[in-house]
Amino acid sequence: MTKIHVIGGGLIGMLTARELALAGRDVVLLERGETGRESSWAGGGILSPLHPWRYPDAVTQLARWGQQHYGALTQALAANTGIDPEWTQSGLMWLSTDEKAEALAWAARERYDLGVLEGEPALRDCEPALATGFAEALFMPSVAQLRNPRLLQSLRAELLRLGVAIHEAVEVRGFVTRGERLKALVTHAGELDTELAVVASGAWSGDLLAQTGLSLPIKPVRGQMVLFKTEPGLLTRMVMHQDRYLIPRRDGRILAGSTVEDVGFFKQTTDEALAELKAAAFAMVPALERFPVEHHWAGLRPGSPTGIPYIGEHPHMRGLFVNAGHYRNGVVLGLASTRLMADLMLGRSPILAPAPYAPATETMDL
Numbered sequence: 001m002t003k004i005h006v007i008g009g010g011l012i013g014m015l016t017a018r019e020l021a022l023a024g025r026d027v028v029l030l031e032r033g034e035t036g037r038e039s040s041w042a043g044g045g046i047l048s049p050l051h052p053w054r055y056p057d058a059v060t061q062l063a064r065w066g067q068q069h070y071g072a073l074t075q076a077l078a079a080n081t082g083i084d085p086e087w088t089q090s091g092l093m094w095l096s097t098d099e100k101a102e103a104l105a106w107a108a109r110e111r112y113d114l115g116v117l118e119g120e121p122a123l124r125d126c127e128p129a130l131a132t133g134f135a136e137a138l139f140m141p142s143v144a145q146l147r148n149p150r151l152l153q154s155l156r157a158e159l160l161r162l163g164v165a166i167h168e169a170v171e172v173r174g175f176v177t178r179g180e181r182l183k184a185l186v187t188h189a190g191e192l193d194t195e196l197a198v199v200a201s202g203a204w205s206g207d208l209l210a211q212t213g214l215s216l217p218i219k220p221v222r223g224q225m226v227l228f229k230t231e232p233g234l235l236t237r238m239v240m241h242q243d244r245y246l247i248p249r250r251d252g253r254i255l256a257g258s259t260v261e262d263v264g265f266f267k268q269t270t271d272e273a274l275a276e277l278k279a280a281a282f283a284m285v286p287a288l289e290r291f292p293v294e295h296h297w298a299g300l301r302p303g304s305p306t307g308i309p310y311i312g313e314h315p316h317m318r319g320l321f322v323n324a325g326h327y328r329n330g331v332v333l334g335l336a337s338t339r340l341m342a343d344l345m346l347g348r349s350p351i352l353a354p355a356p357y358a359p360a361t362e363t364m365d366l
């Protein structure tokens, strides 16, 4: 049976490799740097789109499937590898949103449990550390989170356990074809023969695919985050106000995110973003001012115009598949998108209708 090469060792590449290995295929994962050090590492690990009611149905369908399966996946990973990704159903609270009507209508239609907390006492009953002045909140108790670095470490260990060959420091630079079929990958160290490969190269996927004549509007969108070292119990639910959020981890650390910046492939952090993220965090939970910022980092999201990832076979190159462009939701969408891609590649019955995700050229409007 022909080997399958996965190009990119972020969450999408690693979940893809896992799906294919579980199906009994011989999988080689090629990563330019180290696995799990780019966007997937930088993310917050919220298992829901931030404003789920704003997204097209194609995103909701992927998210729902992932939400139903992440608990079992993380349990299995923890048992198999000893590294617990800390899947936690902490719920997500939106403070004083002016999109209440849209949110409630979406939740009723999609059958999500979304409640309204009325009045400041009700809010502070739930989260005593919240700032005063918030009169209302929406709350979705089912939303879970996980710790990205732990998920990535446990996935890497699981891939090795499943027999996936992980080759780091290997950059794929191009493709060799015979007629319409993929024949080999061009790497910095020479050619690798293959008839089946998956581009899961995150924000770099657009540039890589451009060489094949496929112009997908995937572009980097920088996101910065800060991490506060606080005491466990200061906050238990994830909280969001406008476009900023707080994610409380089990050990008391609280992440505050995130910026959305169109600055190309520049991954540097900035003082402006640090100040702005701190101010937004203090406006939600003033007690955070007492605690140190332990870390400040940035990642490059694989931006796509509507947030719908591209999943499926290259329209003009048989054997080359794409799984990229998950933008702000690669963690929550990744599980379903990799399962769907494996279904298509292996000729299985797909978990979702694939048409909305088919890789095709679109105009870019981020």
Ligand SMILES: Cc1cc2nc3c(=O)[nH]c(=O)nc-3n(C[C@H](O)[C@H](O)[C@H](O)COP(=O)(O)OP(=O)(O)OC[C@H]3O[C@@H](n4cnc5c(N)ncnc54)[C@H](O)[C@@H]3O)c2cc1C
Residues within 6 Å of the ligand: 007, 008, 009, 010, 011, 012, 013, 030, 031, 032, 033, 034, 035, 036, 037, 038, 039, 040, 041, 042, 043, 044, 045, 046, 047, 048, 170, 171, 172, 173, 200, 201, 202, 203, 204, 205, 208, 222, 223, 224, 225, 257, 258, 259, 298, 299, 300, 301, 302, 324, 325, 326, 327, 328, 329, 330, 331, 332, 333
């Ligand atoms: C600040 C921030 C917060 C976020 N929060 C959330 C959240 O709460 N929930 C959520 O669902 N999503 C979130 N996301 C989005 C999510 O992290 C991304 O959508 C997801 O990680 C994308 O995964 P990926 O594997 O496609 O990309 P990446 O993790 O970037 O991986 C791509 C990999 O491909 C490798 N590569 C690239 N080119 C080549 C090549 N030519 N050859 C070999 N290897 C190559 C790269 O080195 C990299 O390791 C967040 C993102 C950021 C930045």
